[in-house]
Amino acid sequence: RSSDLAQRFSHTGACPGRPSFGIAFDIDGVILRGRSPIGGAQRAIRRLYSEDGTLKIPFLFLTNGGGVPEHRRALELSQLLGVNISPTQVVLGHSPYRELVNHFEDDLIVAVGKGEPAVVMSDYGFRKVLSIDEYASYFEDIDPLAPFKTWKVGQTENYMSAKVHPSSDVYSERVKGVFVVSDPVDWGRDLQVLCDILSTDGLPGTEKGDQPPLYFAADDLEYQAAFPSERLGMGAFRIALESIFNQISDHPLKYTSYGKPNPFVFKNAAKILEKLVMSMYPDSQILKEVNERQFSAIYMVGDNPKVDINGASKAGHPWSSVLTRTGVFRGKDNDPQFPADAVCLISEYIAPL
Ligand code: G3P
Ligand code: MG
DSSP states (O other): OHHHHHHHHHOBOSSTTOBSEEEEEOOBTTTEETTEEOTTHHHHHHTTBOTTSOBOSOEEEEOSOOSSOHHHHHHHHHHHHTSOOOGGGEEOTTGGGGGGHHHHTTOEEEEESSSOHHHHHHHTTOSEEEEHHHHHHTSTTSSTTGGGOOSOOSOTTTHHHHHHOOGGGGGTSOEEEEEEOSOOSOHHHHHHHHHHHHHTTSOTTSOOOOOOOEEESOOOSEEOOSSSSOEEOHHHHHHHHHHHHHHHSSSOOOOEEOSTTOHHHHHHHHHHHHHHHHHHOGGGHHHHHTTOOSOSEEEEEESOIIIIIHHHHHHOTTEEEEEESSSSOOOSSOOSSSOOSEEEOHHHHHTTO
């Protein structure tokens, strides 16, 4: 299949020099395992740039991961891969949360997950944000297992409290929304505190009440990290929370999940790629004016059939899918349930460019 891809990769659009295709790369299991670049990933990404370092082929990273603002992830990826990646080329699981700011205005929200979830949400414009580490720290005895834990929590984001929220308000102010930004770290404590918030209309330790809105940045059951076999992801945490909540509450848990394979994520990524190619080739504005199609193909390169390949198939034209054998998928041929348009190692698909 790599020669087919070579052919498809070689065509250009009506505007001379302007590529008629774009690429969306998954990160975990395709570009990185943990913090280490996989196989030919560095070389593959570098081939999308000219000798002088300018971008030649429009591409972005489309990951269900996150935990730091897009500009920070762009910097990390630039350093790891040795190219200049702009923040607009980084679409994280939680990137759509930006669009929800107006629904929360001055409401108190709690942000959950590894990294700096409260910083992410503040960066999107949410004005009153506490990380779950910090929120839980105000409620004495909320986690009866805390005395047995050997680690300290909430240190990286403590500066947020003074700036964003006076600690005393948390005892009377209801949490109006919970955002799971990235993979939760302390599952036991987080399950307890989230059940408290979600079953009491946002005020732990008080009577049962309505459930505040709950959002998940993604719903990956498993993903590929540095360990040889898959690790439990945000979807696994969601299942745990949902099962427990549904046992202790009269109403089933209500939630909204973002991330791949949601077709909305792919539509948004296509729009970003179009903007990117317009900035690379400003003359192609003419094409837009005559309403000509921007890309004849956008390739989703992913390792997870259920998430990446399923998402690209559901999104339809111009999306095509490339499944790599570098992460969750290890099959010999194609995935039987969510077959990709091409299956290969990352070093194979980029070689013909
Ligand atoms: O936590 C990250 C994981 O759920 C998936 O990341 O890059 O494979 O979409 P990615
Ligand atoms: Mg992946």
